[in-house]
Amino acid sequence: MLIQCSLIIQNLVPQAEKNNSQSLRSYLLTKKVNGKYYVRVSNSTYPNGIHYDIAMLEHIYYKFIKERKMGLEFKEPRQMLLIIADDKEMLHSFYHQLIDIINGKNVIIGTRHLLNMANSNNYNNNIGCNTKPVDFVDIDRFNNSLLNMKHLGKLVLENCDLPTIPVQIGNLPIKYLSISGSKLPTSQFNQDTFWNWMSMDTICGTLSTLKMDSIGLKSLPFEILFLKNLQTLSAAKNMLTYLPHFIAEMKKLDCLFFGDNLLSYYPDSICCKIFQKVDISNNPFQLPEYHVFEHLVKYVDVFTSLKRPDDDLIVKPLSHLSFYSLINNCVPFKRQDIPRTLWLYFDVVGRCMLCKRLLLPDYCEIRHRFGLPTAISLTKDQRTTRISRQYLLCRISDKFCVKR
Ligand SMILES: [Zn+2]
Numbered sequence: 001m002l003i004q005c006s007l008i009i010q011n012l013v014p015q016a017e018k019n020n021s022q023s024l025r026s027y028l029l030t031k032k033v034n035g036k037y038y039v040r041v042s043n044s045t046y047p048n049g050i051h052y053d054i055a056m057l058e059h060i061y062y063k064f065i066k067e068r069k070m071g072l073e074f075k076e077p078r079q080m081l082l083i084i085a086d087d088k089e090m091l092h093s094f095y096h097q098l099i100d101i102i103n104g105k106n107v108i109i110g111t112r113h114l115l116n117m118a119n120s121n122n123y124n125n126n127i128g129c130n131t132k133p134v135d136f137v138d139i140d141r142f143n144n145s146l147l148n149m150k151h152l153g154k155l156v157l158e159n160c161d162l163p164t165i166p167v168q169i170g171n172l173p174i175k176y177l178s179i180s181g182s183k184l185p186t187s188q189f190n191q192d193t194f195w196n197w198m199s200m201d202t203i204c205g206t207l208s209t210l211k212m213d214s215i216g217l218k219s220l221p222f223e224i225l226f227l228k229n230l231q232t233l234s235a236a237k238n239m240l241t242y243l244p245h246f247i248a249e250m251k252k253l254d255c256l257f258f259g260d261n262l263l264s265y266y267p268d269s270i271c272c273k274i275f276q277k278v279d280i281s282n283n284p285f286q287l288p289e290y291h292v293f294e295h296l297v298k299y300v301d302v303f304t305s306l307k308r309p310d311d312d313l314i315v316k317p318l319s320h321l322s323f324y325s326l327i328n329n330c331v332p333f334k335r336q337d338i339p340r341t342l343w344l345y346f347d348v349v350g351r352c353m354l355c356k357r358l359l360l361p362d363y364c365e366i367r368h369r370f371g372l373p374t375a376i377s378l379t380k381d382q383r384t385t386r387i388s389r390q391y392l393l394c395r396i397s398d399k400f401c402v403k404r
Contacts, residue, residue, distance in 0.1 A: 001097055002029045002164075003090045004193065004336075007043065008082040012073070028083065030054075030097055037101045039072070041081070052081070054101050062095055070095060086336070087189030157182055164190050170200025178211035180234075192336065198223035199332040205229055213237050213257075219295065220244055222346035226332040228252070236260050236279065242295060245269050245350030245392070249327065259379065264288060268391035269350060271374045278375035285387040287368065295347040296361060302341050303362065323349070324358045353391040354401045364392040365400060 007026035026043035037054040052074050061071030068088050072081040085091035152172045157165070159181040185191050197203060198221070209232040210224065217238035224230065225246050233247075234257035241262045247253060248269035255277040263283040288294075323345050326333075335343055348361050370386040372378065394401035 001090075001094060002027060003083075003085050003087070003094045004189070005083045005085040005091075007041065007084075009041070010080040010082060012078040012080055023084075028081075028094065030094070030101070039081075039098075052077075052079075054098065057098070057102065060095065060098060065091060065095060072098075086192075087187070089187065090189055163187075165194060165197050167193075167196045167200065170197035170203040172202060173206040174203055175206055176209045177207060178209075179215060180211045180213040182215055184215055193334075195221040195223040196334050196336075198226055199334050201332070203227070204332055208232065208252075210234070219347060220247070222246065222343070223332075223335065225249060225327070225330065225346070228330070231255065233257070242293060242347075243267050244347055245390075246327065246346060248351065249330070256373075258283065264293070265368060265388040265390040266373055267350070268353065268369065268371075268389035271371065271389060273374065275373070275375040277377045277379075278373045279379035280373060280384075280387070281379050281381050285384070287388050291366065291368075295344070296366075299344045299348045299361060302344055320360055320362070323360070327358055350392045352394045352401050355394060357394060359392050359394060363395060365395045367391055367393060 005026055005028060006023045007028070008021050008023045010021055024043040024045060026041055029040045029042070029049075031038045031040050031051070038051045039054060040049045040051050042049040052072070053076070056074045056076045057072060058075045059071075059073040061073070064070070066088065068085045068091055070083045070085070070091060072083070074080070083091070085094070149172060152174055154176040155169070155172075155174050156176075156178045158178055160183070162179060162182040163185045165179070185194055204226045206229060207227050208229050210227065210230060211232075211234040213234055214237040217235055217240060219240065220235065220243070222244070224233065227250070229252055230250055231252050232255040233253060234255075236257045237260040239262055240258065241264060243258065243263065243266065245267045247256075248267060253270075254275055256275060257277070257279045259279045259281040261283050263280065263285060264287055265285065266280065319339075319342065323342060326338075327349060345360060350359060350364075351357060352359055352364065368388040368390050371389050372380070372384075372386060373389075
């Protein structure tokens with residue numbers, strides 16, 4: 001299994017050179033190679049990983065496991081791994097797996113990555129991978145096989161149990177990815193890290209079709225913003241109540257499928273261009289009473305708790321400025337690298353309809369006008385002749401944007 005943590009590797013043998021005891025973001029992974037079990041550590045110091053033989057494990061310090069802390073002392077090399085895990089439950093499972101291994105149980109590693117999920121009929125056939133997907137029960141083989149598929153262009157992970165998507169998938173030049181009908185993780189940790197593959201350079205430049213129908217989505221993950229080449233986005237049959245304005249930043253988007261959701265409005269910002277196909281059928285398109293949008297309320301709640309003395313925001317808080325710069329520069333990052341409160345900003349940010357400046361709700365007025373999405377082929381309910389299109393307008397005190 002895999003855990004994500006902050007890790008300090010301490011040398012227990014005094015060394016002449018300076019002991020580097022810096023804490024690094026790391027992945028710890030249990031592995032089985034030729035019948036022997038290892039803990040593999042990868043981080044910025046060991047991008048290719050360093051292996052610790054579990055047979056050399058002398059002591060497990062687990063007293064503070066409830067505080068997400070654990071220590072692993074090895075005889076060879078004489079080192080201590082000081083772990084602060086991101087997720088308590090994952091650390092617990094990791095600990096129990098180590099104990100099972102030490103007790104000589106035959107531990108099958110990585111079975112959670114049910115590879116029948118990777119219906120490899122869609123893998124390119126020229127990659128010379130003859131192993132049937134159901135044979136992949138080992139996380140290591142799973143990863144390596146995928147990484148060897150240098151030409152993998154299409155990946156279909158439909159209708160399967162998807163507790164995670166290995167982040168390494170983002171290193172492959174995949175053009176088409178579907179996770180439609182799959183069961184997404186329930187644990188907070190896995191939910192938080194689920195979209196990390198979208199932050200990898202390769203897939204950011206190659207993915208053109210992403211299908212996420214029927215996966216119980218309540219909001220679009222903001223990481224799709226990093227997929228610069230995305231042309232077709234399908235998220236039909238979900239529970240989306242809104243489409244974030246940031247999708248207007250994705251200049252290559254051409255086909256949108258959002259049928260069978262709970263949308264109450266359509267972003268006006270994407271109506272300045274004509275899409276090939278848009279499907280908005282079977283959505284209520286009814287604005288909530290007093291325009292109380294749930295995602296906006298969530299944002300306001302968080303931001304009010306951070307309110308500063310000058311609440312007229314003449315001087316913008318650094319968090320706002322840095323957030324604007326994140327969007328303007330569109331540099332992929334992992335969501336764990338920014339404060340959780342900033343995640344909410346993506347749901348509400350947009351550009352002023354007139355001057356095109358990026359705006360958070362604190363600086364704008366949210367308005368609606370009526371119309372239809374602009375598309376060559378528009379799929380809508382028969383009786384729909386117009387829907388509310390939401391737009392933003394700069395506001396400073398009581399003055400609105402005047403630029404035209
Ligand atoms: Zn403006």
